[in-house]
Amino acid sequence: MKRGLRLTPLGGVGEVGKNCLLLETGDGLILIDAGVQFPDKELLGIDLIIPDISYVADRRDRLRGIIITHGHEDHLGALPYLLNALGSRSRIPVYGSRLVLGLARARLEEHKAEHLCQLTELDFGAVLPLGGITVELFPVGHSIPDAAGLILQSAYGTIVHTSDFKLGEMPAAGLQRLTSLARSGVRLLLSDTVRIESPEPTPSESAVTETIRAIFAEAPGRIIFTTFASNLARVGSVINVAQEQGRFVAIAGRSMERNLAIAREGGYLSVPDELLVPLDRAARLPNRRVVIIMTGSQGEPSSALGRMAFGEHRILHIREGDTVILSATPIPGNQRTVSAIIDNLFRAGARVFYPPVTPNLHSSGHASRQEIGQLLELLKPQYAIPMHGEFRMMKLFQLLAQEKGLPPDHVILPEIGRSLEIDHNGIRSGGLIESGTILVDGLTVGEVNGVVLRDRRALASEGILVVAATLSRTSGTIIRPPQIFARGVPSMEDGPFLTEAEARVSRVLRNAAEIEPENRIVSEAVKSVLAEFIYQRTRLRPMILPVISEL
Ligand SMILES: [Zn+2]
Numbered sequence: 411m412k413r414g415l416r417l418t419p420l421g422g423v424g425e426v427g428k429n430c431l432l433l434e435t436g437d438g439l440i441l442i443d444a445g446v447q448f449p450d451k452e453l454l455g456i457d458l459i460i461p462d463i464s465y466v467a468d469r470r471d472r473l474r475g476i477i478i479t480h481g482h483e484d485h486l487g488a489l490p491y492l493l494n495a496l497g498s499r500s501r502i503p504v505y506g507s508r509l510v511l512g513l514a515r516a517r518l519e520e521h522k523a524e525h526l527c528q529l530t531e532l533d534f535g536a537v538l539p540l541g542g543i544t545v546e547l548f549p550v551g552h553s554i555p556d557a558a559g560l561i562l563q564s565a566y567g568t569i570v571h572t573s574d575f576k577l578g579e580m581p582a583a584g585l586q587r588l589t590s591l592a593r594s595g596v597r598l599l600l601s602d603t604v605r606i607e608s609p610e611p612t613p614s615e616s617a618v619t620e621t622i623r624a625i626f627a628e629a630p631g632r633i634i635f636t637t638f639a640s641n642l643a644r645v646g647s648v649i650n651v652a653q654e655q656g657r658f659v660a661i662a663g664r665s666m667e668r669n670l671a672i673a674r675e676g677g678y679l680s681v682p683d684e685l686l687v688p689l690d691r692a693a694r695l696p697n698r699r700v701v702i703i704m705t706g707s708q709g710e711p712s713s714a715l716g717r718m719a720f721g722e723h724r725i726l727h728i729r730e731g732d733t734v735i736l737s738a739t740p741i742p743g744n745q746r747t748v749s750a751i752i753d754n755l756f757r758a759g760a761r762v763f764y765p766p767v768t769p770n771l772h773s774s775g776h777a778s779r780q781e782i783g784q785l786l787e788l789l790k791p792q793y794a795i796p797m798h799g800e801f802r803m804m805k806l807f808q809l810l811a812q813e814k815g816l817p818p819d820h821v822i823l824p825e826i827g828r829s830l831e832i833d834h835n836g837i838r839s840g841g842l843i844e845s846g847t848i849l850v851d852g853l854t855v856g857e858v859n860g861v862v863l864r865d866r867r868a869l870a871s872e873g874i875l876v877v878a879a880t881l882s883r884t885s886g887t888i889i890r891p892p893q894i895f896a897r898g899v900p901s902m903e904d905g906p907f908l909t910e911a912e913a914r915v916s917r918v919l920r921n922a923a924e925i926e927p928e929n930r931i932v933s934e935a936v937k938s939v940l941a942e943f944i945y946q947r948t949r950l951r952p953m954i955l956p957v958i959s960e961l
């Protein structure tokens with residue numbers, strides 16, 4: 411492209427998660443954020459979902475850098491995968507604040523991808539020329555320290571990208587910077603919308619600390635505390651309260667340990683060494699002297715809390731009189747597992763505190779409708795684009811922006827892959843570029859497709875059936891009669907139904923021996939006869955795997 415500026419969301423609009431925004435000028439490409447999304451149960455066995463960046467990979471030589479706004483998974487988690495997709499021709503500059511880079515480094519080391527990029531710290535307020543525009547980070551209030559919004563200065567005006575923010579705890583420097591920008595004029599605002607359905611601001615972090623302090627003061631025995639491992643502000647408050655009340659702190663869960671170490675190393679949390687004790691020592695200390703901070707606030711079965719609640723933790727077991735604090739609200743989809751954990755904790759004799767039963771026990775990192783309205787009033791942008799939200803949230807933003815005086819055609823609802831062209835005349839929707847989702851399943855990236863998922867769904871809902879038989883290579887006659895092994899198919903695991911199915915397969919094989927077709931055709935015939943027989947009897951269509959060998 412020659413002139414103008416093109417913005418294309420590659421993820422994170424019309425959905426919550428896998429934030430990734432492409433910026434394109436005549437001088438190059440810039441990616442903002444590299445987030446993952448966690449799959450729901452529809453995607454059986456899928457670990458992660460990441461954005462498809464084929465468009466950028468095809469233009470790899472023009473990519474000037476990747477900017478990460480903060481250390482949450484939905485902004486940082488796909489970085490190793492995206493760097494791998496971009497290849498290793500040269501190190502790609504990755505920019506971010508100090509904590510972001512610390513978290514990114516740990517993630518890249520896990521994936522052995524450090525050599526693919528050049529991590530470069532960007533101070534708040536410093537101006538970085540990149541691909542024909544300038545980029546500046548400004549500090550925002552969010553649930554992780556060092557979270558940044560972006561100020562992008564281009565030939566077509568100033569763009570403010572809030573990324574995740576709330577106004578309630580906005581650092582003064584950030585608010586001042588936005589106020590001064592408003593005076594010089596903001597062309598376009600890109601705003602977080604994920605909490606726009608809540609009219610009022612979230613409780614402040616200090617109100618949450620007060621709640622925690624009160625629960626600690628009343629706790630008769632051990633305290634077990636869980637929140638998002640990335641919520642370092644909350645973890646810091648809990649450590650302070652523990653120190654005040656003479657309790658030692660133990661940490662359980664790999665991501666919690668890792669994030670705490672990075673935050674201490676970077677000077678974001680000051681924790682005296684003598685306050686921290688290993689888990690096995692914590693288990694031997696008097697109950698009243700211990701708090702254990704652990705992973706599991708989303709009910710993850712493999713987390714420390716998950717294993718503890720179900721009696722499967724190596725060291726930790728729930729005891730009568732334990733106090734368990736869940737300082738997080740379940741993400742939609744996790745509600746059932748979180749509830750099951752709470753049930754088990756109560757059953758084991760623990761006192762359990764969780765939202766909303768205990769008020770002010772969690773504070774969101776995102777702006778409410780009221781705060782988004784205040785931001786629109788402060789910045790008075792000419793144009794606005796809602797981001798980081800599902801369609802209805804983006805629509806609510808559009809209506810709110812109109813209430814604040816923006817003309818309807820100046821608020822553009824974005825979609826993944828649809829370019830937005832910005833020039834002196836305005837902002838218009840452009841064409842679609844290659845984009846979409848890539849599924850990550852264990853160590854394979856992108857190889858799980860619709861066929862694999864359909865098979866997994868069939869296995870889950872209809873069961874599986876393996877039919878094995880051995881035929882003579884020379885005559886095609888049956889050497890070992892067919893045997894059927896079924897899992898998850900009612901009345902197929904033994905009994906007369908199974909015997910009859912095996913008899914039908916034998917008949918197919920005997921008929922086949924007369925005309926000696928290829929093995930593949932015999933397999934297909936077995937499959938279709940069995941499928942029809944089972945469907946007639948059970949109305950199920952299990953996966954059928956014929957294993958016909960020849961001797
Ligand atoms: Zn965030």
Ligand SMILES: [Zn+2]
Pocket residue numbers: 429482484485574798
């Ligand atoms: Zn986010």
